[in-house]
Amino acid sequence: MxxxxxxxxxxxxxxxxPSKSYTHRAIVCGLLSPGKTQISNPLFCDDTDASLRISKMMGAQIDDLEDITITGREQLLAPQSEMDCSDSGTTLRIFTALSALTKGRCVLTGDLSLQARPMTELLNALGQLGVNASSIRGDGKPPIEVNSRGIDGGIVRIRGDISSQYISGLLFACSKAENESIIEITTKLESQPYVEMTIEVMERFGVTAEPAKQWNQISISGKQNYIETSFEIPxxxxxxxxxxxxxxxxxxxxxxxxxxxxxxxxxxxxxxxxxxxxxxxxxxxxxxxxxxxxxxxxxxxxxxxxxxxxxxxxxxxxxxxxxxxxxxxxxxxxxxxxxxxxxxxxxxxxxxxxxxxxxxxxxxxxxxxxxxxxxxxxxxxxxxxxxxxxxxxxxxxxxxxxxxxxxxxxxxxxxxxxxxxxxxxxxxxxx
Known part of the structure; x- marks a missing residue:
């Protein structure tokens, strides 16, 4: 057109x-909460539709006729079919990390534009946490395959100057790990406000993370519980x-x-x-x-x-x-x-x-x-x-x-x- x-x-x-970034994060927290999450004033667009669609594939019950009501799961499902992220880089990166919480095999892909996005840094970070995550074509780009039995926790090192969404995805995943995780950021963290936003939304759902003063490290406890809540998107x-x-x-x-x-x-x-x-x-x-x-x-x-x-x-x-x-x-x-x-x-x-x-x-x-x-x-x-x-x-x-x-x-x-x-x-x- x-x-x-x-x-x-x-x-x-x-x-x-409404904010696209806040809507994505509220959807993810709703997926991770076994209670009922009410999201008012959400943004409905191609990108957030992708996050809603994949949340359903991972077991969430969602009503999104007007506002969004999500009933999530303690244990995320590994979908039998490919998780199509369309053109949403946020969806791809966050749900790649969340796939590490399933008890099975997940494949994430998207349109041609998304298949050109680099994922090597996130895949390496998941590998440090004991997760088998790889690029199916071997070029560090989607489609991505994740095989996991959960995350133990521990120390993970990752660059902060490629995509802050890698770190947001790790925060969501590590909050459900068996033990505490420490995310060490080996370069200057660019787009830091987006990581701050992730932590802010997690806190609204009862989950905490502790960044160091210089934002070169974030500590996050495992086995945290996401509470049911109401969230209005700004x-x-x-x-x-x-x-x-x-x-x-x-x-x-x-x-x-x-x-x-x-x-x-x-x-x-x-x-x-x-x-x-x-x-x-x-x-x-x-x-x-x-x-x-x-x-x-x-x-x-x-x-x-x-x-x-x-x-x-x-x-x-x-x-x-x-x-x-x-x-x-x-x-x-x-x-x-x-x-x-x-x-x-x-x-x-x-x-x-x-x-x-x-x-x-x-x-x-x-x-x-x-x-x-x-x-x-x-x-x-x-x-x-x-x-x-x-x-x-x-x-x-x-x-x-x-x-x-x-x-x-x-x-x-x-x-x-x-x-x-x-x-x-x-x-x-x-x-």
């Missing part, structure tokens, strides 16, 4: 979508960032449903906007962003890599040189986001260059409409959409359907704010 976006001024209020800063930047570039947008005290790593979008001298008004439960002339900035995204595509769009309108760095892990996302962000914004006239671990943007540059490719990457599709709102002439985004991975209502939401969007030859204008 393609979207055609015309230059538009966005004004109005919009509710942030708004998602990662997705809201697109709406907030739209306000900064086009008009006035108020985004509600965001916890202003949130620990989400991508809540840093607010401080970044402020540092770039964008007008941001903070109120209880949300933010109002007004059209501004942003200033350039040097931005370390080691903890916030998902913000890079939309920060690049914003930086194209800043008066000077913006450097985004510590973003090398973006090469391992749905697309190589350093390449795809650079390629697609350059089509629209942005002065953007790729570096070894990031990008450099010179601005301000008037953008022009162009035919862009989502590369089946939801964040690239949404970034190009926001760029299209300030471009002269129509912007075409091929493969825009990939937004259902994380933000199915994105087009509807920007239309409600005034975006002129055409989908499948039918024009729908915002009111």
């Amino acid at each position: 393609r979207a055609i976006i015309q230059k538009s001024e966005l004004r109005g209020d919009v509710q942030a979508p 708004g998602d800063y990662s997705s809201a960032a697109f709406l907030l930047v739209a306000g900064a570039l086009t008009g006035r947008v108020r985004v509600t449903g965001l916890d202003t005290e949130s620990k989400q790593g991508d809540s840093q979008i607010i401080s970044l906007l402020q540092r770039m001298r964008v007008s941001v008004d903070i109120s209880k439960g949300g933010y109002t962003v007004n059209r501004s002339d942003p200033r350039p900035l040097d931005i370390d995204v080691s903890n916030t890599p998902d913000l890079v595509p939309i920060l690049a769009v914003l930086s194209s309108q800043a008066s000077g040189r913006t450097r985004i760095f510590n973003a090398s892990r973006l090469r391992l996302k749905e697309s190589d986001r350093l390449v795809t962000t650079t390629t697609e914004l350059r089509k629209m006239g942005a002065k953007i260059e790729m570096t070894k671990d990031g990008i450099i943007i010179e601005g301000p540059t008037p953008l022009k409409g162009a035919t862009t490719d989502s590369h089946q990457d939801h964040r690239i599709a949404m970034a190009c959409s926001i760029a299209g709102l300030i471009a002269k002439g129509p912007t075409v985004i091929e493969g825009v359907e990939c937004i259902t991975k994380s933000y199915p209502d994105f087009i509807e939401h920007i239309q409600s704010l005034g975006a002129d969007v055409e989908l499948d030859q039918k024009t729908v204008r915002g009111e």
Whole structure:
């Protein structure tokens, strides 16, 4: 499916979508709790659907007609059929670790994009815990086979600069090990806020983990019990960032449903906007962003890599040189986001260059409409959409359907704010 976006001024209020990251983690905790878990305001998208589907395969009873009710299991089942994670890297990594808790053989796979994701570091970590986990093709990538009789516990060493989801998966699995586990992180832990989020959600279910002050080690007791509880999913800063930047570039947008005290790593979008001298008004439960002339900035995204595509769009309108760095892990996302962000914004006239671990943007540059490719990457599709709102002439985004991975209502939401969007030859204008 393609979207055609015309230059538009966005004004109005919009509710942030629920957090994908919190929804994943609440589903996993619900699976591990033999009681009944009530998850309110969940995000239903392609990625969380994958976690729900595999939780059912591992024995959870789930009602997800509106909110989500999960009755989990003390002993997870090893499914007889392959566990298809679709394109969800979070699902793949966390459920690979959880497969170590079953009493049998599990095979995890996904679509072609997911089958290109590296898993060697997690497989090696599981091996240190006595789990037989391997890449079926022998290349360190899915499909993955896990044969296990549970986890004894002990010391496991793992890098922290490839994917924080490896460590989140180990925390879930080790909480049900026979003995205490110590996860030693051998490099700087990047995307640390996501590991903090994992521990936060686990604590809501009665499970604890103790990180060292420098986050180079996490201790977690085994045989912990996940209690039944109710969990409300907060708004998602990662997705809201697109709406907030739209306000900064086009008009006035108020985004509600965001916890202003949130620990989400991508809540840093607010401080970044402020540092770039964008007008941001903070109120209880949300933010109002007004059209501004942003200033350039040097931005370390080691903890916030998902913000890079939309920060690049914003930086194209800043008066000077913006450097985004510590973003090398973006090469391992749905697309190589350093390449795809650079390629697609350059089509629209942005002065953007790729570096070894990031990008450099010179601005301000008037953008022009162009035919862009989502590369089946939801964040690239949404970034190009926001760029299209300030471009002269129509912007075409091929493969825009990939937004259902994380933000199915994105087009509807920007239309409600005034975006002129055409989908499948039918024009729908915002009111």
